[in-house]
Amino acid sequence: MNMDERKMRILQAIIDDYILTGVPVGSRTISRKYDMGLSSATIRNEMSDLEELGFLDQPHVSAGRIPSAKAYRLYVDTLLQTGRIPDNSDESVRAHFSGRIHQMEDVIDHAAQVVSSLTHYTAVVLSPKGVQPRIQTVQLVPVSAESALAVIVTDMGVIRDSVIRVGTDMDSDTLYAISRTLTNEIRGCTLQEACRKMPEIIRRLQGNDQVLQELYGYLSDGQKTEHRPHMAVGGTSNMLAYPEYSDMDKARNFLSLMETRDKLADIIRGNGEMAFTVRIGPETGVPEMTDCSIVTATYSTRGGQQGTIGVIGPTRMRYSQVLSILNIMGHQLTDLFSGEDDNA
Amino acid sequence: MNMDERKMRILQAIIDDYILTGVPVGSRTISRKYDMGLSSATIRNEMSDLEELGFLDQPHVSAGRIPSAKAYRLYVDTLLQTGRIPDNSDESVRAHFSGRIHQMEDVIDHAAQVVSSLTHYTAVVLSPKGVQPRIQTVQLVPVSAESALAVIVTDMGVIRDSVIRVGTDMDSDTLYAISRTLTNEIRGCTLQEACRKMPEIIRRLQGNDQVLQELYGYLSDGQKTEHRPHMAVGGTSNMLAYPEYSDMDKARNFLSLMETRDKLADIIRGNGEMAFTVRIGPETGVPEMTDCSIVTATYSTRGGQQGTIGVIGPTRMRYSQVLSILNIMGHQLTDLFSGEDDNA
DNA sequence: GTTAGCACTCACGGGCATCGAGTGCTAACA
DNA sequence: TGTTAGCACTCGATGCCCGTGAGTGCTAAC
Numbered sequence: 001m002n003m004d005e006r007k008m009r010i011l012q013a014i015i016d017d018y019i020l021t022g023v024p025v026g027s028r029t030i031s032r033k034y035d036m037g038l039s040s041a042t043i044r045n046e047m048s049d050l051e052e053l054g055f056l057d058q059p060h061v062s063a064g065r066i067p068s069a070k071a072y073r074l075y076v077d078t079l080l081q082t083g084r085i086p087d088n089s090d091e092s093v094r095a096h097f098s099g100r101i102h103q104m105e106d107v108i109d110h111a112a113q114v115v116s117s118l119t120h121y122t123a124v125v126l127s128p129k130g131v132q133p134r135i136q137t138v139q140l141v142p143v144s145a146e147s148a149l150a151v152i153v154t155d156m157g158v159i160r161d162s163v164i165r166v167g168t169d170m171d172s173d174t175l176y177a178i179s180r181t182l183t184n185e186i187r188g189c190t191l192q193e194a195c196r197k198m199p200e201i202i203r204r205l206q207g208n209d210q211v212l213q214e215l216y217g218y219l220s221d222g223q224k225t226e227h228r229p230h231m232a233v234g235g236t237s238n239m240l241a242y243p244e245y246s247d248m249d250k251a252r253n254f255l256s257l258m259e260t261r262d263k264l265a266d267i268i269r270g271n272g273e274m275a276f277t278v279r280i281g282p283e284t285g286v287p288e289m290t291d292c293s294i295v296t297a298t299y300s301t302r303g304g305q306q307g308t309i310g311v312i313g314p315t316r317m318r319y320s321q322v323l324s325i326l327n328i329m330g331h332q333l334t335d336l337f338s339g340e341d342d343n344a
Numbered sequence: 345m346n347m348d349e350r351k352m353r354i355l356q357a358i359i360d361d362y363i364l365t366g367v368p369v370g371s372r373t374i375s376r377k378y379d380m381g382l383s384s385a386t387i388r389n390e391m392s393d394l395e396e397l398g399f400l401d402q403p404h405v406s407a408g409r410i411p412s413a414k415a416y417r418l419y420v421d422t423l424l425q426t427g428r429i430p431d432n433s434d435e436s437v438r439a440h441f442s443g444r445i446h447q448m449e450d451v452i453d454h455a456a457q458v459v460s461s462l463t464h465y466t467a468v469v470l471s472p473k474g475v476q477p478r479i480q481t482v483q484l485v486p487v488s489a490e491s492a493l494a495v496i497v498t499d500m501g502v503i504r505d506s507v508i509r510v511g512t513d514m515d516s517d518t519l520y521a522i523s524r525t526l527t528n529e530i531r532g533c534t535l536q537e538a539c540r541k542m543p544e545i546i547r548r549l550q551g552n553d554q555v556l557q558e559l560y561g562y563l564s565d566g567q568k569t570e571h572r573p574h575m576a577v578g579g580t581s582n583m584l585a586y587p588e589y590s591d592m593d594k595a596r597n598f599l600s601l602m603e604t605r606d607k608l609a610d611i612i613r614g615n616g617e618m619a620f621t622v623r624i625g626p627e628t629g630v631p632e633m634t635d636c637s638i639v640t641a642t643y644s645t646r647g648g649q650q651g652t653i654g655v656i657g658p659t660r661m662r663y664s665q666v667l668s669i670l671n672i673m674g675h676q677l678t679d680l681f682s683g684e685d686d687n688a
Numbered sequence: 689g690t691t692a693g694c695a696c697t698c699a700c701g702g703g704c705a706t707c708g709a710g711t712g713c714t715a716a717c718a
Numbered sequence: 719t720g721t722t723a724g725c726a727c728t729c730g731a732t733g734c735c736c737g738t739g740a741g742t743g744c745t746a747a748c
Contacts, residue, residue, distance in 0.1 A: 026710050039722050044711070062710050062729045141481045141497050149497050153485050176520055236580075237599035240592055248584055255581035255599075370741050383691050388742070406698045406741050 001049055010036065010046050011055055015067045015075050019316045022243050024064035069281040069315065072293070076278045076319050092118065093328045097336070107336060109232040111309065111329060116235025118325050121313035122258065124268045127230040128305035128337070135189050138182050140166070140175040140211070148175055148211075150218055164214040178208055182215070195220045231265050233258060244291055244314045253288045268310040270296060275330075276323060281315045293317050297326035299333035307333065345393055354380065354390050355399055359411045359419050363660045366587050368408035413625040413659065416637070420622045420663050436462065437672045441680070451680060453576040455653065455673060460579025462669050465657035466602065468612045471574040472649035472681070479533050482526050484510070484519040484555070492519055492555075494562055508558040522552055526559070539564045575609050577602060588635055588658045597632045612654040614640060619674075620667060625659045637661050641670035643677035651677065 013034040017025045027043040030036065036043065047065055050056045055074070056065040067075075096114040108125045115123035133154035141149040148166045166175070185201050186194040198216040202209060236258045245251040258264060267286055270277055277296040279285075284294050295317070296310040309329055311322050357378040361369045371387040374380065380387070391409055394400045399418070400409040411419075440458040452469045459467035477498035485493040492510045510519070529545050530538040542560040546553065580602045589595040602608060611630055614621055621640040623629075628638055639661070640654040653673055655666050 024710090028710075040710095041722050041724095042720085045721090048712080058711090060729065061712090062708090062727085064710065137485045137493075139483055139485050139495070141483050141495070149481075151483070151485070151495055153493050153495075172524065180516065234603065237596050237603055240596040240599065246592060248590060251595075252581050252584040255584065259578070259581055368741090372741075384741095385691050385693095386689085389690090392743080402742090404698065405743090406696085406739095408741065 001053065003053065007046055007050060010043060011050055011067070011071060012075070014047075014050075014056065014065060015071060018066055019318055022314075022316060024059055024066050026064035029064070067316070069283070072280045072315060072319075073283075076280070079320055079323065080276065080278070090328050093325060093332060097332060104337070105230050105232075107333070108230055108307075109234075111333060112232035112234035114234075115309065115311060115325060115329055116238060119311055119313070119318075119322055120235070120238050120241070121311050121317065121322070122236050122239055123234045124264065124308075124310040124312065125232045125234075126265060126268055126308040126310075128299075128301045128307035129229045129269075133190070135186055135191070135194055138179055138186065138215070140164075140179045142170070142172050142175055150215060152219075164211070164218055166211045166214070167208075170211070175211075178211060181205060182212070191219060229265065231261055231268075233264070239313070242314050244316075250291075254292070257286070257288050267294070268296060269308055270294070273298065273306060276326070278319065278323075291315055293319075295319065295322050295326060297323075297330040299330040300338060301334075302338040307337075309333070345397065347397065351390055351394060351397075354387060355394055355411070355415060356419070358391075358394075358400065358409060359415060359660075362410055363662055366658075366660060368403055368410050370408035373408070411660070413627065416624045416659060416663075417627075420624065423664055423667065424620065424622070434672050437669060437676060441676060448681070449574050449576075451677070452574055452651075453578075455677060456576035456578035458578075459653065459655060459669060459673055460582060463655055463657070463662075463666055464579070464582050464585070465655050465661065465666070466580050466583055467578045468608065468652075468654040468656065469576045469578075470609060470612055470652040470654075472643075472645045472651040473573045473613075477534070479530050479535070479538055482523055482530065482559070484508075484523045486514070486516050486519055494559060496563075508555070508562055510555045510558070511552075514555070519555075522555060525549060526556070535563060573609065575605055575612075577608070583657070586658050588660075594635075598636070601630070601632050611638070612640060612652055614638070614652075617642065617650055620670070622663065622667075635659050637663075639663065639666050639670060641667075641674040643674040643681065645678075645681040651681075653677070 010030060013030050013036070014025050017029060017033065027040040027047055030043050031038055031040045047056060050071075051058060051065060055068055055071040057068050058065055093114065096110070104127065108127055112123045112125045115125070135152060135154055137153045139151045139153070141151060146165060146168060148164060148170065150164050182201070186197060189197065195216070198212070198219065202212045202216065205212070236255060239245050239254060240251055245254065267284070267289075270279070275298060277294075279294045281290055281293065284290075284292060286292075289312075291314060292312055293315045294310055294312050296308050298306045298308055300306050309326055311317075311326060313322070354374060357374050357380070358369050361373060361377065371384040371391055374387050375382055375384045391400060394415075395402060395409065399412055399415040401412050402409055437458065440454070448471065452471055456467045456469045459469070479496060479498055481497045483495045483497070485495060490509060490512060492508060492514065494508050526545070530541060533541065539560070542556070542563065546556045546560065549556070580599060583589050583598060584595055589598065611628070611633075614623070619642060621638070623638045625634050625637060628634075628636060630636075633656075635658060636656055637659045638654055638656050640652050642650045642652055644650050653670055655661075655670060657666070
């Protein structure tokens with residue numbers, strides 16, 4: 001037995017209805033609501049076939065059918081293949097970005113808000129990650145008689161700043177001179193490379209050892225912990241509105257997963273650089289998420305680094321709408337981050 | 345009719361039991377579990393009095409009694425007056441801060457984690473706020489031929505950085521010179537003051553108009569949005585474990601309140617500079633929180649700014665434990681922030 | 689003032705009947 | 719051969735009844 005065009009249409013209708021209502025859908029519903037020109041009996045036969053093919057599940061004998069993960073997969077694949085991602089929500093997304101926002105973190109926070117409130121699911125936005133940031137300048141800024149603020153500027157912005165101790169007789173000009181020399185030495189390096197170079201540099205440039213040593217420590221410190229990406233989560237409470245989470249335990253598990261940022265980041269970042277990713281139910285590979293789906297899209301910055309936007313919702317997600325919104329938001333963020341710079 | 349010592353003891357027992365179990369407590373329970381040397385009938389009479397005095401509520405006639413907000417208030421007040429805040433969880437808090445953490449944001453995030461996992465309630469930690477930060481240095485760091493990174497350092501660290509456009513022929517030294525001149529002009533000012541001064545400065549120091557104008561724009565930008573405090577929230581999912589939130593709608597309202605950061609920050613910041621604050625149920629002034637209590641404590645930094653730690657839980661919160669933990673955590677954070685500087 | 693006794697209340701949970709949405713199967717029909 | 723009407727059957731959901739038990743308030747005795 002094979003899928004034919006009619007089975008396909010019926011399956012489509014079932015998925016649509018189930019996504020809408022969240023209630024198992026019966027044969028009568030299909031034949032009435034979606035005028036197929038077929039009686040409920042015929043639909044019933046087809047549904048029986050579809051179940052045998054693995055596209056439908058039956059919670060119990062006297063309930064309707066619900067789409068299986070396999071069905072959603074088929075649904076999403078055709079959606080993606082035909083490229084029929086509507087972009088009718090285009091303006092509604094752009095509207096939310098009318099006011100200029102400057103800082104990347106703010107943009108990311110805001111994007112998570114917007115996506116979650118448009119989709120009514122949970123949204124996660126991850127800051128770009130990928131290419132190692134490269135040092136552009138090192139600057140020492142006097143703070144007090146004995147300490148200075150070290151600011152390292154990379155092609156991704158100020159990456160880290162920290163107060164370090166310097167000798168006593170360091171005025172602004174001396175610090176500037178040191179900054180310049182050091183900048184010449186390690187410009188263009190990644191943090192790792194800079195760390196490797198430092199001992200040699202310290203040896204070569206005699207004098208100012210204390211400052212340079214402090215800087216060295218600071219760099220290797222930064223190298224370890226640095227570039228922890230920013231992550232924004234929005235609309236976790238949305239999920240409680242879906243009957244899928246009327247079970248408190250499930251809800252709690254889900255929420256506590258949303259709170260363990262590291263794990264969540266890994267899940268969202270997922271496997272990839274693909275423009276779109278859709279993982280349905282078990283495909284997520286996360287036990288707590290067997291009845292969730294995750295849809296992700298990417299955006300990129302001028303440096304070519306990729307950030308990720310993700311939406312987490314029940315398996316019966318409005319995939320097409322979500323894909324559309326993610327698509328637009330991806331472009332929007334790409335524009336913001338790679339077009340004009342911060343302060344245009 | 346007045347409160348006497350015995351009524352007090354009975355009320356205490358009722359509160360203790362209810363905090364423990366969350367189930368209305370009956371007269372028999374009290375006379376058996378807390379050996380008062382009184383029969384259930386006597387307790388019953390006293391309970392009836394306590395109800396009349398407004399310290400107890402009765403969900404329905406054949407259920408036990410539950411403490412009213414007024415009862416908790418009394419309970420907490422005696423707790424605070426007698427100063428009997430045990431600190432047996434001292435080491436367990438300190439243990440969580442063994443590894444050195446440097447960045448303030450990380451400390452705050454971590455503190456929220458620790459407090460929520462120790463109390464099993466929801467924890468909120470707000471970064472210090474208070475004194476307006478004062479500018480120490482302005483530094484322009486070349487980024488590309490046409491743009492530079494403006495870094496403003498205040499007595500609270502780098503407060504903001506942003507790329508601005510400069511004229512074409514600006515090398516590192518020129519930018520440094522401008523930075524120095526400007527720093528001399530506005531050192532010690534708050535952002536507002538600096539903004540007020542800028543037009544006059546621009547008029548006076550002819551040349552480099554473009555750079556200064558850009559800086560001006562950036563400053564006034566910063567003035568508006570700046571010093572948005574950092575806030576960390578931990579353990580929101582904990583609340584779902586309490587029967588108080590078995591009602592999904594309540595749970596959703598609560599969670600979505602936790603997501604609206606600004607509102608939440610206002611609530612937690614509350615009215616004050618007091619060392620401890622306990623707001624019980626309606627006292628919170630937040631409709632969504634009539635059956636929550638909020639306990640807050642403060643910590644302070646070297647600069648004398650005050651940050652807030654808050655715990656949100658059901659009204660039947662283990663107040664004494666929470667106060668204890670907040671007390672210790674407050675000291676811990678104060679030590680961290682006012683003792684050694686970042687990079688000691 | 690305390691307590692034993694007793695009637696009364698009322699949420700909770702199990703058992704039971706009813707209802708209805710939905711199915712599968714069969715037989716008739718185009 | 720595919721479609722459809724009809725029908726018996728299944729089974730979760732709903733509502734009702736009723737027994738149970740925790741808890742109360744009141745009264746009378748100590």
